[in-house]
Amino acid sequence: MADAGSGKTGWRATGHLLGLVAPGVIWIVVFLVAPAAYLMSIAFMTNGSYGLPELPFTWAAFKQLAGYGFLGWSPANLYVVGRTLVQTVLATGLVVVIAYPVAYYISRAPARLRPLMLLLVVVPSWTNQVIRAIGWMNILAPGTPLSDLAAALGLISPHMGLYPSQFAVALGLVYNFLPFMVLPLYAVFERLDTAQIDAARDLGAGVWGAFRHGVLPQTLPGLLAGTVLVAIPAFGMYVIPELLGGGKNLMLGSLVARQFAAASNWPFGAAAALIMILATLAGLVVLRRLGRRLGGDAGVML
Amino acid sequence: MTYFKKTLGLVAAALMLVAGPAAAAGKADTLYLFSWSQYMDPALIKAFEKRYDVDVVQNYYESMPEMFAKLQAGGAQQYDVIVPSNYYVPRLIDTGLIQALDKSKLGHLDNIAERFADPAYDSHNSYTVPYQWGDTGIAYNTDKLPDAPDSWAILFDPAINSDYPFALATDAQVVFGAACAWLGKPYDCTGRDAWKAAAREVLATKARDNFAAFNDGTPVLRQLARGNVAAGMTFNGDFTYYKSENPEAFKNIEFVVPKEGTELWVDVMAIPAKAPHPDLAHKFIDFLLEAKNGAQLSNHTYYASPNAAARPYLDDALTHPPAQPTPEQMKALHYIPSLSGDDLQFVQQLWTEVQSR
Known part of the structure; x- marks a missing residue:
């Protein structure tokens, strides 16, 4: 260590370090x-x-994002954000509710069946998203048994x-993102320490208490990883x-997407995309804090 | 996933560009055609290749914004002939993406029908030559809506259709024009008050229980055939094509040109500003202006021909409605106004407003 600071060796070490880091740095910078x-x-x-960005620099796109346009202030963008948030939270919540028992069930199944069951969860996502969406269109279209049933029940x-x-x-969102929650949850359920649950029950915890203190903290890393994998793409989902x-x-x-196409307003599209990135980062921070508070340890890394 | 798909498409397009010249090694030259998909008769391409001993490489787009973005991103140097729609022509001229035509190289220019010889979007066809044209009307199910008039009432009047699902088009100007016409104004209405009134009408229509979706002209035909919607906005040529391909499914589907007025659109041929082979591009445009070739193109696409000389060679289906509107209907057809700047943004903001509520 003594000669690490001395001229020649020090420079060489720095050079090696730079050479080692450079490909990664270049990759990140370029892409x-x-x-x-x-x-x-x-x-x-x-x-x-015609919608293409020009100089000078301005805040106009952000003002428009806040709702100020030719019609004065309008809540149109708030409707869009609100609807997107509701759909994201709803989809993520439903995915969690479905994925928990599924992942648990698979992790308790005989070891030789588990790979097959996981495969069954994953297989649908091998088909193109668009084709699967069109499949749902055909299942839910007017005049189909499901739609007729819903109409008979007075729902539509x-x-x-x-x-x-x-x-x-x-x-469509729940169906599309289910595998992304099942897989990380399965990974944590497989390592579940059941002794903790037994201990909780022995100490008088009910079903909910045992889940809250025995199961949830152990599965938290998988749950948060799954939430990130589901909520972020759902938030920006287009297809x-x-x-x-x-x-x-x-x-x-x-x-x-519309701003770069028919709506002809690249600056507005870029501003909205920027806000989406910031919202996503904020969401990650909230999830991380939540993970800590719910008793996760170093395993809760995002 | 979408990004992935797009990237794949770009990679494929890049490969085609790279592979193009390699494949053309034996030929004198290569023409790069950039057009809508399924809008060209392969036999015509073969005939052109044979006559001039060249290769033709085709690339495709699915929408005007997509074409515009690709031309902006260097496409103006890559393609020889593009096929934009009329309302995008002023945009292409103003941004310097297309070049003025050398009319001395277009010997068959006189074949163009009178109606298309001096269009509003490009006076005296200085930059463009019409390729195909058509109108936007309403296709509807005659079983479900037996008493439908030839009017925008099919879509906008709840008394005509109170129960069955229906769709409007996805393009702001096409739908606002329809609402303007329904409200008793010209289809090519302009001005903020007219657009606002149209937007209110569309919002009220969207709020109806049986409003199904905003759908493009081609997909809505499949929805009609499956019974998913009972009425929607589509193009006369696509309708004629689908009906001839599948008469059984379209037995009860009819196409009307609303009497209040609707869109006449023209797809045109133009040469990008820095096209690699402008000379060959002129040859290609003139080739399609020839009477028999113009007819062959229309007989393939099922769209009307702007080529007056081609008329004797057209298939029977192309000589009467809906492919060829009656003289009466022709009077009700208008170009969509080409917008820019504040007007363009005003209409698009209104449209966002309509779609977000």
Whole structure:
């Protein structure tokens, strides 16, 4: 250690270190930092007469994002954000409720059956998302048994279908993201220390108490990893709301995509994308704090 | 997943660009055509390749914004001929993405029908030559809506259709134009008050129990055939094509041109500003202006031909409605106004407003 600071060796060590780090740094700069910087710069530019970004720099896109447009202030963007948040929370919640018992059941199944059961969970996602969404369109369309049943129960008007609707979007999101929750939960359930549950029951905990103190902390890393894998893509999801929602209840992903296409407003699209990234980061911070508070330890890493 | 799909598409497109010249090794030159998918008769491409001893490489887009973005991102140097729609032409001219045509190289220019010789979107066809045209009307199920008039009432009047699901188009101007016409104004209405009134009408329509979706003109035909919707906005050529391909499924589906007025659109041929082979591009455009070739194109796409000389060679289906509107209907057809700047943003903000509620 004594000669580490002495000229020649020190420089060589630094050189080695740089050489070692360089590929990773270059990779991140080229594929993450540069595109993000480009996107950020567009968000602060003026919208040209055909929607392309121009100088000078301005806050106009963010003002528009806050709802100020040609019509004065309008809550339109708030509706979009609100609808997206509701769908994201709803989808993630339902996925958790379904995935918990499924993952537990698989982890308790005979060892030779487990790979097969996991495969069955994953197999649907081998098919293209668009094709699966179109499958749901055919299952939920007007005149199908499910839609007729819903109409007979008075849930929808006669002649109408369960698709296109917000219900179809929620169903599509849950269906699409289920494997992303089952797999991380299965991983933690497989290592579940059942002695802790027995101890909790012996000490007088009820079913809920045993779950809250015996199971939940142990499965928390999987639950949070799954939540991140489900909630973030669901928040920005574009294909499923477009196809199953019938394009009538705009979600955030579609709002952003539209700005680079028909709506002709790249700066606004970039600003909205930027806000989405910040919202995602905020969500991650909240999840991390939540993980700590619920008694997770170093295992709760995001 | 979408990003992945798009990336794959880009990679495929890049490979095609790289592979193009390699495949063309034996030929004198290569023409790069950038167009809507399924909008060209392969036999015509073969005939052109044979006549001039060249190769033709085709690339495709699915929407005008997609084409515009690709031209902006360097496509103006890569493609020789593009096929934009009329309302995008002023945008392409203003942004310098297409070049003025050299009319001395277009010997068959006189074949263009009078209606398309001096269009509003490009006076005297200085930059563009019409390729195919059509109108946007309403396709509906005659079993479910037996008393439907040839009017926008099919979509906007709850008394005509109170129960069955129906769809509107996804394009802001196409739908606002329809609402304007239904409200007694011209289809090509402009001005903030007219657009606001149209937006209110669309919002009220969207709030109806049996409003199903905003759907593009081609997908809505499949929805109609399956019975998912009872009425929707579509194009006369696509309707004629689908009906001829599957007469059984479209037995009870009819197409009407609303009497209050609707869209006449023209897809045109243009040469990007920095096209690699402008000379060959002119040859290609003139080739499609020839009477028989123009007819062959329409006979393949089922869209009307802007080529007056092609008329004697057109299939029977293309000479009467819905493919060829009656002279009466022709009077009710208008181009969508080409918007830019504040007007464009105003309409798009209104549309976001409509879609977000």
